[in-house]
Amino acid sequence: MATAQEPERVSAADFIRGFASWRLRSARRPVVVTHHGKDAHVLISHDDYRRLRKPASGEAVDALQASLANLVEAIRDAVLLFDRDRRIVALNPAARDLVAGDDDLLGRQLVDIFPGFGASLVASHVARLIECRERFAGEVPGLLHPRQWLRVDLVPVPAGGAMILRDTSETFEGAAEGDTRAATIAAIEAQGMIGHARLSVREAIEDANSALISMVGVDALAIRRVRFSALLSIATRRCFAEALETVFRTGEPARVEAELIGHEGEAVPVTLSIAERRGAYASDGAVIVAVPRSPRAG
Numbered sequence: 020m021a022t023a024q025e026p027e028r029v030s031a032a033d034f035i036r037g038f039a040s041w042r043l044r045s046a047r048r049p050v051v052v053t054h055h056g057k058d059a060h061v062l063i064s065h066d067d068y069r070r071l072r073k074p075a076s077g078e079a080v081d082a083l084q085a086s087l088a089n090l091v092e093a094i095r096d097a098v099l100l101f102d103r104d105r106r107i108v109a110l111n112p113a114a115r116d117l118v119a120g121d122d123d124l125l126g127r128q129l130v131d132i133f134p135g136f137g138a139s140l141v142a143s144h145v146a147r148l149i150e151c152r153e154r155f156a157g158e159v160p161g162l163l164h165p166r167q168w169l170r171v172d173l174v175p176v177p178a179g180g181a182m183i184l185r186d187t188s189e190t191f192e193g194a195a196e197g198d199t200r201a202a203t204i205a206a207i208e209a210q211g212m213i214g215h216a217r218l219s220v221r222e223a224i225e226d227a228n229s230a231l232i233s234m235v236g237v238d239a240l241a242i243r244r245v246r247f248s249a250l251l252s253i254a255t256r257r258c259f260a261e262a263l264e265t266v267f268r269t270g271e272p273a274r275v276e277a278e279l280i281g282h283e284g285e286a287v288p289v290t291l292s293i294a295e296r297r298g299a300y301a302s303d304g305a306v307i308v309a310v311p312r313s314p315r316a317g
Contacts, residue, residue, distance in 0.1 A: 026051045026061065034062075097184040100176060103149050105129045108178055117184060118163065129182075135161040141171055148173045148180045158187060214289075214309040220302055222246045222263065231309055234289070236282030247307065252278040252286055259291065266293045267302055279309065288312045 026049035034041050034052045041050050041062065050062040063071075091098050097114035101107050107124050118124060118132055129145065130136045139162055144155040155173040162169050168190070172183040214231025216224050223244050232239055235250050248256045255277035262273040272294040279287040289309040296303040 028053055028058075030054075031059065097182075099124075099182045099184070100178050100180070101129060101145075101182065102179040105145065105149075105179075107132065114184065117186065133162050135163070135165075141173075144173055145180065145182075148175055212311060216247065216307050216309075217296070217304065218247055218307060219304045220267070222248060225304070234279050234281065234287050234309065234311070250279055252280055254278070262291075262293055263305065266295050266305060270295055270297065276312070 027044060028051045029037075029041055031052055031054050034050075044050055045062040046064045049067075051058050052060040052062065091111050094111070095113055097117040098111045099107055099114045099118075100109040105128050107127055107129070110118075110124055115124065124132060130142075133139075133141075136142055139159055140157075141155075141159055141162060144153070147153040148155065152175040154175065155171070157171060158168055159171045160166075160168050162171070166188070167186065168188045170185040170187045172181075174181045174183065212230060214228060214234055216227040216231055219225055224242055224247055225244075227239070227242050229239075232242060235242065242250075248259055251259055255275075258275050259277050262275040265271070266273050272292065274290065274292050277289055277291050279289055281287055288311065290312050292308040292310070294306050296306055
């Protein structure tokens with residue numbers, strides 16, 4: 020190997036003049052190029068260079084194991100390793116935070132750590148994992164807390180099995196809220212007398228329901244991209260504009276009495292409720308609910 024051989028030395032000037040010769044010599048032993056009498060560079064063959072860069076097989080395995088361990092320590096999902104007796108043999112910081120904080124979990128059984136383990140399908144899947152090396156992935160409720168949902172992945176490993184956990188409660192709560200909103204809109208539509216519209220930040224109508232379209236007596240396509248204030252009587256436009264500006268400025272809902280102008284020019288007294296549609300980074304516009312009121316209420 021190149022590192023075990025006595026190198027030859029040559030000045031930088033002589034190396035440049037006789038590069039072809041020194042290149043051939045470097046295939047047999049290292050060539051040290053000097054600059055002002057000091058060693059500056061070493062020329063070796065490509066095979067020797069590759070051998071120098073390649074770690075020993077044992078070192079490579081140790082480096083890989085250390086890298087995997089560091090990766091598991093760093094990920095945000097909780098990872099617990101358990102043996103065939105269902106005892107915890109290793110876990111990452113995320114698992115310690117999720118399950119028990121500062122409590123020592125090593126050596127404890129899964130059933131002692133997870134209150135809902137015995138009554139959960141996870142217990143049977145852990146058994147199949149240990150006996151048949153069968154994987155599992157799914158959303159499981161009540162494993163740690165009654166109203167908590169966890170994404171559970173079971174993976175076979177040489178020690179026994181690995182349980183990877185992620186709290187997905189917010190996802191399920193978001194889905195439930197979405198279902199509630201959809202049901203609320205369906206109930207409003209069934210009532211038949213409550214109009215609502217979705218506005219852009221520039222007040223343009225992006226969508227309107229049939230009740231609102233019926234109040235103004237226009238075609239559904241004709242109302243799209245029209246400024247909502249254009250549907251109001253001139254006397255009530257200013258109050259509406261001020262209320263909408265307040266909603267966008269403060270984020271608080273507002274309510275204002277106004278008059279929608281029908282296709283034939285008749286005034287339809289309504290109470291408008293305005294709420295902002297807030298996106299992750301900025302306002303996406305507003306939602307307006309229009310409820311007809313008696314003319315005498317104005």
